[in-house]
Amino acid sequence: MTPIKYIAGAGAITAIVSILTVAIPLTDRNEISNNGGSPSLVKDGNLTSGSPGKESVVREELASLTAHVEALQQQFASLRQAESRAGGDPGDLYEEIRSLKEELSALAGRTDVDRSNPLDYRDTAGSAQYAPDDAELAYEAQQEHDLAESEFQLQESDSQWAIATADQVYDRLTTDQDPMFSGEGADLASFADTLECRGSTCRVEIPSTDGEQMDAVQLQLLASTADLLSSGTVHQTDSGSIILYMHANSQ
Amino acid sequence: MKLHTLTTLGAIAIAGMLISSPALAAYDWKTYPGSNCESYYGSQAGDFIVGNRSIRNNHSTSSRWVICPIVIDNGKAYGGVTVNHRLPTGTNKRTVCYVFNRTAGGNSYTYGSVSQVSTTTSQRMSINTNKRSNTHYQILQCLLPPKGELNSYEVLPYLF
Numbered sequence: 001m002t003p004i005k006y007i008a009g010a011g012a013i014t015a016i017v018s019i020l021t022v023a024i025p026l027t028d029r030n031e032i033s034n035n036g037g038s039p040s041l042v043k044d045g046n047l048t049s050g051s052p053g054k055e056s057v058v059r060e061e062l063a064s065l066t067a068h069v070e071a072l073q074q075q076f077a078s079l080r081q082a083e084s085r086a087g088g089d090p091g092d093l094y095e096e097i098r099s100l101k102e103e104l105s106a107l108a109g110r111t112d113v114d115r116s117n118p119l120d121y122r123d124t125a126g127s128a129q130y131a132p133d134d135a136e137l138a139y140e141a142q143q144e145h146d147l148a149e150s151e152f153q154l155q156e157s158d159s160q161w162a163i164a165t166a167d168q169v170y171d172r173l174t175t176d177q178d179p180m181f182s183g184e185g186a187d188l189a190s191f192a193d194t195l196e197c198r199g200s201t202c203r204v205e206i207p208s209t210d211g212e213q214m215d216a217v218q219l220q221l222l223a224s225t226a227d228l229l230s231s232g233t234v235h236q237t238d239s240g241s242i243i244l245y246m247h248a249n250s251q
Numbered sequence: 252m253k254l255h256t257l258t259t260l261g262a263i264a265i266a267g268m269l270i271s272s273p274a275l276a277a278y279d280w281k282t283y284p285g286s287n288c289e290s291y292y293g294s295q296a297g298d299f300i301v302g303n304r305s306i307r308n309n310h311s312t313s314s315r316w317v318i319c320p321i322v323i324d325n326g327k328a329y330g331g332v333t334v335n336h337r338l339p340t341g342t343n344k345r346t347v348c349y350v351f352n353r354t355a356g357g358n359s360y361t362y363g364s365v366s367q368v369s370t371t372t373s374q375r376m377s378i379n380t381n382k383r384s385n386t387h388y389q390i391l392q393c394l395l396p397p398k399g400e401l402n403s404y405e406v407l408p409y410l411f
Contacts, residue, residue, distance in 0.1 A: 137355070219394075223347050223394045226365075226366040232361070232362060235358070236359060
């Protein structure tokens with residue numbers, strides 16, 4: 001018996017399996033029995049006669065063929081499934097293509113800016129510039145804060161102006177020392193963590209508090225010191241506290 | 252005589268060119284009425300009287316904040332904001348105004364301010380500022396003393 005080989009295509013395998021099935025019909029109806037430790041070929045329930053040598057060869061061949069047939073049947077089943085997937089239902093393929101197209105479209109949407117949308121496209125001094133996203137704005141704000149802090153630290157800490165202004169600002173924050181304002185001058189100092197003046201700048205840190213209150217405190221603080229410190233920058237830290245760098249009028 | 256005529260014509264031509272030059276035409280001085288402003292705190296809106304040109308803090312004892320929009324054009328530089336204010340009932344009360352530069356997502360900002368004692372006649376006070384980039388916007392906020400008025404404000408072009 002020639003060993004069975006996979007040739008090609010489901011049709012060829014089908015044909016070979018059919019031939020084998022016809023050539024060894026015994027395997028359809030017979031079974032290998034294990035009788036007292038010595039397996040025997042059983043036909044219609046009766047042990048067939050024959051010499052032990054031939055019987056052993058036949059049994060081995062049958063076992064080998066059975067294994068081959070089982071392997072072929074499995075391969076055939078696999079091919080059938082593959083064939084079914086490939087040509088069975090084109091709707092599935094179309095669905096897959098459509099899904100991929102949607103994914104591609106979504107990816108393209110993330111990288112392209114809709115130039116017809118004025119919210120996404122701005123013009124600066126004649127050159128195209130895209131609106132920065134939140135991460136870029138946060139980075140820019142952090143850079144500005146770092147710069148303000150380093151500039152402040154470089155300033156002289158014990159100048160006459162710094163000492164005198166720190167006293168004045170503290171007075172403004174604790175009481176309404178400026179009669180020019182009315183109804184202002186609440187105890188703002190209770191909201192401030194630190195007050196420090198150097199060179200021509202005062203730095204005030206206000207710890208995180210309720211958003212509306214924080215806003216009111218900032219405005220009040222700025223208004224109370226407007227005649228001393230007329231410009232500056234304000235930064236919010238990651239923890240939510242506010243740091244004001246307030247510059248003297250000359251700046 | 253001929254030379255004089257030619258000189259005169261030349262001067263007129265040069266003046267015409269200067270007047271029509273894009274640099275001058277680009278200056279954009281915007282003036283807004285004080286009535287453009289509104290109470291900064293919604294709960295205090297009833298303390299204001301908004302006229303056809305000005306806004307007045309009608310509270311008798313407390314100062315009040317107003318907020319006013321500033322419209323700026325992309326690609327143009329602005330040198331500052333001038334506020335016209337007065338205190339019809341007298342003096343000795345200070346008006347203070349701020350221009351805040353903020354970003355769209357803005358937790359950080361820069362500011363410039365000016366304060367001045369208001370009088371019965373309208374006074375002008377200017378805040379030097381400059382829009383930093385097109386990702387920033389500007390707003391004007393003023394603390395008006397009791398009975399203080401903000402008559403108008405001007406957004407000034409950057410003149411050099």
